[in-house]
Amino acid sequence: MRIAIITESFPPDVNGVAHCVVRVAENLVRKGHHPLVIAPESSRAMADDEFPYPVERVPSVPLPGYPTFRLGLPTPRTRKAIVRHGTEVVHLASPVALGAWGARVARAEHLPMIAVYQTDLPSYARAYHLGRATEAFAWRWLRDIHNTASRTLAPSSMTAADLDTHGLERVWLWGRGVDTERFHPARRDDRLRAEIAPGGEVIVGYVGRLAIEKRVDLLAAVAALPGVKxxxxxxxPMEEELRAALPSAAFLGMRYGADLARIYASLDVFVHTGPFDTFGQTIQEASASGLPVVAPASGGPLDLVDDGATGYLVSPGEPGELAAAVGRLAASPALRERFGEAARRRVLSRTWSALTDELLGHYAAVTGADAVPARLAA
Structure with missing residues (x-):
């Protein structure tokens, strides 16, 4: 099958959308398919020929207020790339700007489309206090894009229900995979632990973007717990402000690949703070690393954390509840071990290969080929 993946973000960008596209495309190649990735040009040099599939870059501009993220612009290059590739199905990865143009091109070429919902723009508008009119506009924009697709794939049950409530049609569930070999408890590094917590404290970790919507500021109550690092x-963009607000925390910067896996495995507890995540890939990576997770009871974490078995779900935006849940885990090595083992068992079947097979079922369904059964959202 020949699939054009039109994405709002791609390496060298580091975020959930870019990561998902890379993992899907590489697994499509392994399974004998032919993906083409169409992505915005990056402000940083990137050798796209290192990927085992073609990458077509289109002109882009920096997002106001977040210059490291770039918006792809409409260009005839998109249509030419799709025609040259012989595309059979178009995959819109978290469509907003470039994805909207890609949907228009796909309609003009009479190609079936899958739209993957990943970025909760309406909630971001609320988090950045942009007003109800902006939030309503975001829903209209997303609805217009997604309802042109044959299917919208939602990453979690709560997100699927929210999309249905706001008028998005033909919503199906499709989660995300995790590399359970890379993210593994065996990556634990005692030397790194000693560097982070020389006093032998329980290490509680956050991994993710440092931005307003992630609510990392809630971790001040966790940082104040005795015996916790x-x-x-x-x-x-919030890094300097957070360093000032969390002076006792160890800020480890951006980490990738095996280095990131080593950090996960060297933690004792993983904490997730953002209430707007449609999935929560870092939760899966932490679970694969054998860590108990504390996360808000909203969005993706509701599907990823088994409250009282693999971690704790707490009320979103409540630093006291967050700290109390972390405190219970910090006080009990046995509880941490039991929850961490259960968390890893829960994600062992969620490989990228398995999730790509599910995705191929959706491609087959919208192209009229024999489909692998897929799960319709409740």
């Missing part, structure tokens, strides 16, 4: 991995 907070480790923050990631970067973003």
């Amino acid at each position: 907070l480790a923050v991995t990631g970067g973003g």
Whole structure:
């Protein structure tokens, strides 16, 4: 099958959309298919010929207020690339700007489309206090894009229900995979632990972007717990402000690949703070690393954390509840071990290969080929 993946983000960008596209495309190639990735040009040099599939870059401009993220612009290059590739199905990865243009091109070429919902723009508008009119506009924009697709794939049950409530049609569930070999408890590094917590404290870690909507500021209550050392991995526009607000925390910066896996495995507890995540890939990576997780009871975490078995779900935006849940885990090595083992068992079947097979079922369904059974959203 020949699939054109039109994405709002791609390496060298580091985020959930870019990561998902890379993992899907590489697994499509392994399974004998032919993906083409169409992505915005990056402000940083990137050798796209290192990927085992063609990558077509289109002109882009920096997003106001977040210059490291670039918006792809409409260009005839998109249509030419699709025609040259002989595309059979178009995959819109978290469509907003370039994805909207890609949907228009796909309609003009009479190609079936899958739209993967990943970025919760309406909630971001709320988090950045842009007003109800902006939030309503975001829903209209997303609805217009997604309802042109044969299927919209939602990453979690709560997101699927939210999309249905706001008028998005033909919504199906499709989660995300995780590399359970890379993210593994065996990556634990005692030397790294000693560097982060020389006093032998329980290490509680956050991994992700440092931006307003992630609510990393809630971790001040966790950092104040006796016998706990907070480790923050990631970067973003809020980094300087968070360093000032969390002076006792260890800020480890951006980490990738095996280095990131080593950090996960060297933690004792993983904490997730953002209430707007449609999935929560870092939760899966932490679970694969054998860690108990504390996360807000909203969005993707509701599907990923088994409250009282693999971690704790707490009320979104409540630092006291967050700290109390972390405190229970910090006080009990046996509880951490039991929850961590259960968390890893839960994700062992969620490989990228298995999730790509599910995705191929959706492609087959919208192209009229024999389909692998897929799960319709409740």
